[in-house]
Amino acid sequence: MDLTLDRIRLAYPDGDGVLVAVDDVTLTVPSGTTTALLGPSGAGKSSLLAVAGAPLDAPDDAAGAPRAARGPRRRARRAADRAAALRRERIGIVFQQPQLVASLTVLEQLELMSHLRGRPAASRRAHALALLDAVGVADRADRRPEHLSGGQRQRVAIARALMNDPQVLLVDEPTSALDHERGVQVVELVVRLARELDAAALLVTHDEATLDPVAARVHLADGRLVEAPAAV
Amino acid sequence: MFLALRDLRHARGRFALMITVVALITFLVAFLAALTAGLGRASTSAVTELPVDRLAFAPPAEGASPTFTESEVTPHQQEAWADVPGVGAAEPLGVATVRASGESTAAVTAFGVRPGSGLVPGTGDGGADVSAGTVVLSRGAADALGADVGDQVGAGPLDLTVAAVADAEADFAHTPVVWVSLDDWQAVGARGDAAAGDAQDGPTATVVALRFGDDPPTADALAATDAELGTVTATPREARSAISSFTAENLSLTLMQVFLLAISALVVGAFFTVWTIQRAGDVAVLRALGASTRYLLRDAIGQAGVVLGVGVGLGTALAAGAGLLAARVMPVVVDVSTTLVPAVVLVALGGLGAVLAVTRVARVDPHAALAAR
Numbered sequence: 001m002d003l004t005l006d007r008i009r010l011a012y013p014d015g016d017g018v019l020v021a022v023d024d025v026t027l028t029v030p031s032g033t034t035t036a037l038l039g040p041s042g043a044g045k046s047s048l049l050a051v052a053g054a055p056l057d058a059p060d061d062a063a064g065a066p067r068a069a070r071g072p073r074r075r076a077r078r079a080a081d082r083a084a085a086l087r088r089e090r091i092g093i094v095f096q097q098p099q100l101v102a103s104l105t106v107l108e109q110l111e112l113m114s115h116l117r118g119r120p121a122a123s124r125r126a127h128a129l130a131l132l133d134a135v136g137v138a139d140r141a142d143r144r145p146e147h148l149s150g151g152q153r154q155r156v157a158i159a160r161a162l163m164n165d166p167q168v169l170l171v172d173e174p175t176s177a178l179d180h181e182r183g184v185q186v187v188e189l190v191v192r193l194a195r196e197l198d199a200a201a202l203l204v205t206h207d208e209a210t211l212d213p214v215a216a217r218v219h220l221a222d223g224r225l226v227e228a229p230a231a232v
Numbered sequence: 233m234f235l236a237l238r239d240l241r242h243a244r245g246r247f248a249l250m251i252t253v254v255a256l257i258t259f260l261v262a263f264l265a266a267l268t269a270g271l272g273r274a275s276t277s278a279v280t281e282l283p284v285d286r287l288a289f290a291p292p293a294e295g296a297s298p299t300f301t302e303s304e305v306t307p308h309q310q311e312a313w314a315d316v317p318g319v320g321a322a323e324p325l326g327v328a329t330v331r332a333s334g335e336s337t338a339a340v341t342a343f344g345v346r347p348g349s350g351l352v353p354g355t356g357d358g359g360a361d362v363s364a365g366t367v368v369l370s371r372g373a374a375d376a377l378g379a380d381v382g383d384q385v386g387a388g389p390l391d392l393t394v395a396a397v398a399d400a401e402a403d404f405a406h407t408p409v410v411w412v413s414l415d416d417w418q419a420v421g422a423r424g425d426a427a428a429g430d431a432q433d434g435p436t437a438t439v440v441a442l443r444f445g446d447d448p449p450t451a452d453a454l455a456a457t458d459a460e461l462g463t464v465t466a467t468p469r470e471a472r473s474a475i476s477s478f479t480a481e482n483l484s485l486t487l488m489q490v491f492l493l494a495i496s497a498l499v500v501g502a503f504f505t506v507w508t509i510q511r512a513g514d515v516a517v518l519r520a521l522g523a524s525t526r527y528l529l530r531d532a533i534g535q536a537g538v539v540l541g542v543g544v545g546l547g548t549a550l551a552a553g554a555g556l557l558a559a560r561v562m563p564v565v566v567d568v569s570t571t572l573v574p575a576v577v578l579v580a581l582g583g584l585g586a587v588l589a590v591t592r593v594a595r596v597d598p599h600a601a602l603a604a605r
Contacts (some may be wrong), residue, residue, distance in 0.1 A: 053520070077525060077594065080519075080525065081524050081525055081526075084519060084522045084523060084524050084525075084598075085522065085524065086522075087520065087521065087522035088521070088522025088523075088524075089522070091522075093520055093521065095517070095520070099513075099517045101235070101514050101517065101518075102242065102514070103235070103238045103239045103241070103242030103243070104235070104238055108238065111234075112234060112235070112521075113521065115234045116518075116521065116522050116523050116527065117522075121234050144242075160521075
């Protein structure tokens with residue numbers, strides 16, 4: 001399944017005005033391929049990724065809404081759960097920081113994904129171990145995140161994102177905390193796994209130096225897609 | 233519970249501390265309940281264990297409640313109650329606290345009854361009854377006076393022979409009970425005209441003990457008879473409040489229990505509020521990974537349930553054990569009402585506090601994990 005973003009616009013209230021984070025972005029990522037989304041900080045890359053992940057659910061002010069607004073709150077909560085189900089079933093997300101759960105071992109980080117889908121946590125243990133093997137941390141399966149290096153944590157996060165066989169893989173700045181060599185390895189890993197799993201991968205980064213394995217690249221500036229800036 | 237149990241294991245120090253706090257609060261509540269029940273029994277058991285359906289008091293002063301201290305009923309009232317349809321027996325019962333001496337001296341409460349009244353424990357099974365010049369002791373009175381069957385016990389101006397030691401605990405206002413004949417009671421405990429001995433038809437007892445027949449009088453009939461005879465009837469349980477020390481004592485201890493229960497709900501709620509705030513980052517990640525609101529709530533509430541269940545279980549077991557040991561030297565009662573009932577109330581209130589705290593997981597924004605805003 002391809003990932004298609006069609007005329008995406010995302011705006012936030014900003015004082016008396018409106019801050020447009022993403023403006024009229026149309027983008028398609030074919031299945032089995034990886035597209036790099038480049039741009040400087042504040043360009044709107046993570047915002048676009050958030051829209052692709054569909055986690056924009058209940059508005060913040062719903063929490064303090066008066067009693068009369070209970071209907072809208074409930075609707076917002078249902079919408080949030082629908083978005084959560086979509087992420088659970090079809091989308092794999094790799095955050096900028098690995099965001100592993102401190103109380104879980106490496107293997108349990110992956111088994112959690114099965115549990116979120118209502119399956120027994122150990123039901124896909126072989127699949128989890130195979131993924132850990134694919135990302136090169138199978139020998140750390142019984143360790144907790146605090147005992148892993150930054151690169152190992154990011155690899156575990158990638159394996160976790162792939163645990164439920166996603167059709168779309170969203171990867172947000174996976175190399176920001178890694179040195180160049182490990183950054184390249186992680187990007188290669190994402191590209192290879194997206195191809196093997198036939199997933200459409202959108203990779204956000206501002207570090208072009210790690211993107212040799214990625215063929216397709218788009219640039220974002222001030223919330224809009226732009227031509228690639230000329231090399232200096 | 234996948235995450236909940238692993239969180240418990242991972243943060244075992246924090247959860248052990250919380251379980252200890254819950255266990256200590258449970259211990260305090262349960263032990264206080266046992267003490268309240270024990271003190272209540274030491275104050276009222278002689279009344280609540282009476283084999284009667286109602287007690288008829290003399291009317292109190294305007295706006296006041298009847299008390300054993302002030303009530304005086306006349307033979308006329310007792311005989312009139314005996315004639316009421318549905319009343320099987322109406323026995324005069326005198327109640328007075330006196331100083332008695334056997335091998336040692338102690339305050340006891342003398343219950344004055346007529347021979348054959350059935351108001352002395354054990355007499356229904358052919359045990360010893362009261363008669364002129366004799367006294368039946370409760371176990372507590374026998375221990376306090378150091379007296380046994382055949383011994384002489386001094387009570388007021390009389391020397392009485394111990395006819396029997398009843399196989400029952402009977403206490404009134406924290407003093408053990410002895411049973412004497414109503415005639416002897418006039419000498420040792422009666423007040424007013426009867427004590428002065430100058431009234432043919434004067435007060436002869438404190439209350440009239442009523443036993444109903446097969447066809448008991450209705451509430452309306454009882455009220456009408458009360459109005460006609462100038463009495464106030466109460467069940468033995470209701471009559472506990474006629475014992476002057478009971479109401480204040482019970483109210484104080486019950487109030488302490490209520491405060492402890494409220495504190496437990498607040499403590500559990502506060503702990504899980506802080507805990508939920510601490511793990512907001514993990515919750516945001518879980519939501520971004522696709523965890524439903526129901527999944528997160530079930531996990532968090534399950535975790536609170538484990539903490540409460542283990543803490544309350546430990547505290548209840550501790551209180552029951554301590555209560556059974558303390559029962560040898562203190563008035564405590566260890567039964568379902570002083571162990572399981574406080575435990576259930578604590579779990580309910582603590583659970584309420586925890587639920588109010590953990591529902592905030594439903595409001596955690598998955599964008600916090602994506603750092604999109």
